[in-house]
Amino acid sequence: MEKTAKTITSSLFSFLFRDFNPAVSIPRFLFCRRCDKINLRYFSKGSDPFKRVGPFFMDLMFWFILISILIFGLIAGSFANCAIFRFGEGESALDGRSRCPKCRRELAWYDLIPVASFFILRGKCRYCQKPISWQYPAVELAVAGLFCAAAWRFYPAVFAGHFSFFPLLELSAWWIFLAAMAVVFAADWRWYLIPDGALITGLIAVLALRAGALAQDFFLFGRPDFAALADPLSAAAFAGGLFLAMFLASRGKWMGFGDVKLAFLMGLALGFWPVLLAVFLANLFGAIMGLVMVSAKKKKMSSPIPFGPFLVAGLLISLFFAPAILDWYLLAG
Numbered sequence: 001m002e003k004t005a006k007t008i009t010s011s012l013f014s015f016l017f018r019d020f021n022p023a024v025s026i027p028r029f030l031f032c033r034r035c036d037k038i039n040l041r042y043f044s045k046g047s048d049p050f051k052r053v054g055p056f057f058m059d060l061m062f063w064f065i066l067i068s069i070l071i072f073g074l075i076a077g078s079f080a081n082c083a084i085f086r087f088g089e090g091e092s093a094l095d096g097r098s099r100c101p102k103c104r105r106e107l108a109w110y111d112l113i114p115v116a117s118f119f120i121l122r123g124k125c126r127y128c129q130k131p132i133s134w135q136y137p138a139v140e141l142a143v144a145g146l147f148c149a150a151a152w153r154f155y156p157a158v159f160a161g162h163f164s165f166f167p168l169l170e171l172s173a174w175w176i177f178l179a180a181m182a183v184v185f186a187a188d189w190r191w192y193l194i195p196d197g198a199l200i201t202g203l204i205a206v207l208a209l210r211a212g213a214l215a216q217d218f219f220l221f222g223r224p225d226f227a228a229l230a231d232p233l234s235a236a237a238f239a240g241g242l243f244l245a246m247f248l249a250s251r252g253k254w255m256g257f258g259d260v261k262l263a264f265l266m267g268l269a270l271g272f273w274p275v276l277l278a279v280f281l282a283n284l285f286g287a288i289m290g291l292v293m294v295s296a297k298k299k300k301m302s303s304p305i306p307f308g309p310f311l312v313a314g315l316l317i318s319l320f321f322a323p324a325i326l327d328w329y330l331l332a333g
Ligand SMILES: [Zn+2]
Pocket: 100, 101, 102, 103, 104, 105, 125, 126, 127, 128, 129, 130
């Protein structure tokens, strides 16, 4: 009886926090642990999942999960495209059927398959033969790549078939945040505006992330660690304050108010040192791009370059590589 209770508790623990692998945990949970005849022998060899399930199955699992995440990312990317273009045309992101932006014909489902449709149609609308923006497949592929990168960075065990509740919640929040940042990047690039809808979506994802961390602390240690919020809050105040000062000093000429809100959100998502790195990288990219533009005589010194894409680029590099970069910097310096 006591043993059963312990098994249930430890299964619940692994389901909530770590190492929950349906292919391993469920058979172990359902079948008697002492009786090899009832237990699936394949699943019960030792405690190492590689030995239990076998390298071949792990490989299969890895590719299955990777391809699933890619497909999921492509679908999210096509929603992001939809949000970008409808934002530019002043429509709501969610209602109405998808139409060709040029001839306004409603599109069938087979014209809306991420990436594939673009190449099957050779980049032209089926009805009016006008070119389809290359931004559609680019955003879809970028979001799919970001989804895989986030899984690798925040929950690598998912590739071995682990599906625990809190890590998966955290990963989903990062996915939503990253899709919103893809919208910010492309909308600012294309329309010189950062949609509030994308910033609010990103904010909700980050708040869910922080709330999830507090809930996890509460379940593990009996009380949420509110002191951990000091780092993201100070980072948001610093980054948001810095950009607000630049916005006010230049009266909106150097950057728009959207950049101020974006910097605030980045601080909240990254924490203090990573957001410092992200802002530094964004300014570096902006300066390099400005010099390239001026020397190529494409733009004059005074013509606007949207700053949002540089901020998002800095954010992504910092999000995925900050630990490595900061380690390298601290060791080198
Ligand atoms: Zn058309």
